[in-house]
Amino acid sequence: MNMERSELMAGLDRHAIEALVAGRHGDPFSILGPHPMQGACVIRAFYPGAEGVELLDASGMAVIARMHRIHDAGLFAVSVAPTEQYRLRILWPDAEQVTEDPYSFGLLLGELDLHLIAQGTHYHLGRTLGAVAMEQDGISGVRFSVWAPNARRVSIVGDFNSWDGRRNPMRLRREAGIWELFVPRVGPGDRYKFEIIDQQGNLLAQKADPVARASEAAPATASIVASSQPFRWTDGEWMREAAERRVGEGAMSVYEVHLGSWLRIAEEGNRSLDWVELSQRLVPYAADLGFTHIELLPIMEHPFGGSWGYQPLGLFAPTGRYGTPEDFAYFVDRCHACGIGVILDWVPAHFPTDPWGLARFDGSALYEHEDPREGFHKDWNTLIYNLGRNEVKGFLLASAMEWLEHFHIDALRVDAVASMLYRDYSRNADEWIPNQYGGRENLESVEFLKHLNSIIHQRCPHAFTVAEESTAWPGVTKPVEEGGLGFDFKWNMGWMHDSLQYMEKEPVYRQYHHGMMTFGMVYAYSERFMLPLSHDEVVHGKGSLIGKMPGDPWQKMANLRAYFGFMWAHPGKKLLFMGGEIGQTSEWNHDGSVVWDLLDRPDHAGLQRLVGDLNRIYKAEPALQFGDLHPEGFQWIVGDDAANSVFAMLRKPHDGKSLVLAISNMTPIPRHGYRIGVPQAGSWKEILNTDAGVYGGSNLGNMEAHSEPVPAHGNPQSLLLTLPPLATIYLKWNG
The missing domain is CATH 3.20.20.80 (Glycosidases)
Incomplete structure (x- = not known):
């Protein structure tokens, strides 16, 4: 047994093993998972608290071998003939768990993904980083990944591993500072966070996922694995029409x-x-x-x-x-x-300082500026993104x-x-x-x-x-x-x-x-x-x-x-x-x-x-829309009657027809016989009166006014109107 244990630990540095079992090793794949060795395959697994671990075939039905405990903290290993797929049966004190080995999977994120993330041009981070429910090599689970370039070690913790940061340390993709791990048999609805040790060896507060697509409702703070199933939208026509519509028109x-x-x-x-x-x-x-x-x-x-x-x-x-x-x-x-x-x-301007959030995410000023003169909002006690x-x-x-x-x-x-x-x-x-x-x-x-x-x-x-x-x-x-x-x-x-x-x-x-x-x-x-x-x-x-x-x-x-x-x-x-x-x-x-x-x-x-x-x-009324963006759609008719606190705006549509005249009397004094110049002769119908009885007003108004060939306000025609107290009226030209 001692010789077998010695063989299973061959090539391993004692300090590396101690770092792994202490939850401080930054390269778990160098120890865990399958490792070819002299024509055989040594498989190691770390399950603190487990009474034993068995190696099963890919179907999970047959026991290939019982793994040997090579460290009292829960490190197990076995040497078998080379195998492509296998499962593990973990024997807990009060339960059994059958799962694939997270450390049997290869690299997860592609080189293009890593390149785009580093360049800041990956526009689908929510489907790349964080928790992505998916199949890897035909196995259902969740791919976890997070940007933490200055961390010494990052682990995924959650309900599925008793929130134990020793259980699922992640692999570092150094070229982009991304940590990744595929955890089999985890799925939508599972809660999780990232546990990080910084470069100084400090264990940080467990961090929520920066790109989580679902989270616990406050005051709880865990991230939740979101479904990867697309939503069944019924708004195709809306989206097509919106894409064809000129922004701001209407x-x-x-x-x-x-x-x-x-x-x-x-x-x-x-x-x-x-x-x-x-x-x-x-x-x-x-x-x-x-x-x-x-x-x-x-x-x-x-x-x-x-x-x-x-x-x-x-x-x-x-x-x-x-x-x-x-x-x-x-x-x-x-x-x-x-x-x-x-x-x-x-809100891309700032974010709060809560310890489970983005603040000093990997122990360094990662999302924020290091210098508070650039990175701290005193008004809101928040941190400023380092753009x-x-x-x-x-x-x-x-x-x-x-x-x-x-x-x-x-x-x-x-x-x-x-x-x-x-x-x-x-x-x-x-x-x-x-x-x-x-x-x-x-x-x-x-x-x-x-x-x-x-x-x-x-x-x-x-x-x-x-x-x-x-x-x-x-x-x-x-x-x-x-x-x-x-x-x-x-x-x-x-x-x-x-x-x-x-x-x-x-x-x-x-x-x-x-x-x-x-x-x-x-x-x-x-x-x-x-x-x-x-x-x-x-x-x-x-x-x-x-x-x-x-x-x-x-x-x-x-x-x-x-x-x-x-x-x-x-x-x-x-x-x-x-x-x-x-x-x-x-x-x-x-x-x-x-x-x-x-x-x-x-x-x-x-x-x-x-x-x-x-x-x-x-x-x-097109007249009330066109002038929102086009100056030719607006004209002051009365903008200088300060003594009476009266304002009159003429709104014009694109074709110059269907004019709307809006007049506001901002005093409680009704103005009878108030003359206002208009550019067009004919009938002007009152289409809105904020003093109408149905709105709670005094019901004073005009209903319909007819222009007179009396010049006023630079216009050849004018209307003689009653302006209700503290009211705005709209009149539309009917020709």
Whole structure:
């Protein structure tokens, strides 16, 4: 027995064996698995805690040999005739396990995969790295792989090996810094993490998979092996039409939603809806109100619910809070079936410092910068991606592709772009490092964003991108080939701040701030804009939209109706955060729910009806669409009547016909006999009046007006109108 043990350990270094059994060996394939030796095959297996191991034939039916224990920690070996396939029967104290040997399989990832990963141009990382359920040499299991170039040892741990890092150490593919291992008989639904020892020999906290496609719902943190079976989509026609459609042409009205607080079931512990329930309730609700898109606050897996998803750790996994990845795909499919596109908020700017996440993933600053002057956001206590590394850029690009290609997402709204563009963003003079030219621009981020938009437009013709960029950086929506960043739209934060500040003022003082409502048109066509009344305006003590409006309850609601009418008439795509459409009186609470009981009150139900009608008119009238992107589609008729706080906008379609005139009276004083010049003679029919009784207004209006040959405002014809108090009216030229 001693001689046999000596033969089975021939060629092995004692220190290597001790490192293996201690869980610190970085090259397990040099010891474990089959090894040809003098015309025989020595097979070694390490199963700590096992009472014995038997070598079985490929069928698992016949015992070839009983393996010998060559180390008390659980290292077994046997010498047999050369064999191509075999199985192992592990004899545990209370069970038996039959499986193939993970260390009997050859290299897993191809050279092209490794090359593309190293170059940062592998756009299918979610199907390459991480956990991929598959067959290897005809055996079902999971291929695990992870990028950790500076680790001394990486193991896969999970339910299948009692979370014991000694059991399944991985092979290092040095050319790309990728560790890999095929574990037989593991499959979708199994939980796992990576256990890493850094270069200094420190055992790190077990890490969740950076490219996991499924994860446990918070507060649990394990990754989950996702199914590799394709989802059965039914949206082929939608995807084809989206690919053929010119981005930005037509109406775009976005309903922004935080899924966890859109509707909660009080009778069931105040739980949120799951993906299937949201498909049945949120989707038809948004469709009935005429929204063209639903925008979701980040649904990538994130540990802290209070971040609303803006501090994600799982950039490839839909959060487990609402169900499985397949359930999420079903939600998207149902949106498309109802004619609604899906926009995802996506966060490539930063990530949280949770120890099981990306922070110092392999013991080094791998995804982040080493220097906190480049790599730490003091505002959010988060880490900044190092976009100077190809692998990090590739990781983020592949995340974008995962959502757009695999989940059929229609657009990505890229969060916190301003923080990416400037090295001194929210930093004092001594807290940042200039770029190579001494400037404040983050050149790596600029190139990344250009690359991102170029790849999306090349690979995903159905999709578009939106930038949340709050500065005057030039060319955000200019094509990359013309020197821009290449986004399709930019949130117009300036319009939002100016118009809200105007609306917050008592009407008697608005005449002194008239320019706040007109200034947006000075730069309206410098970018392709979306007008956002987003979640950011109803949190952190800012109150609700209705709460910002001055006056008594009736005036507050009238002000908000007039403001919505002005917004929908103003050039730019529209975005409204949930609750705004019903005039929610309380500030948004991510742990609560939209206060749907308000719809029992006629004025709140009227506001909801108005939003639906605004969306329907927006989609029905080409005049309200063309000027969103084309300056010839807009004209101020009245932009200088500060004394009366009146605004009149003429919206024109591409063919110059079917004109729509939008007039806002931002005071509580009705204006009778107000003359407004128009370019065309004939009948002008009132198609919307925010003061209508059905919306909760005073029902003062015009119904239909006929032009008179009296010149006004530079036009040969004019209308004599009644302008309702705190209201916006739309009149359409009927010829």
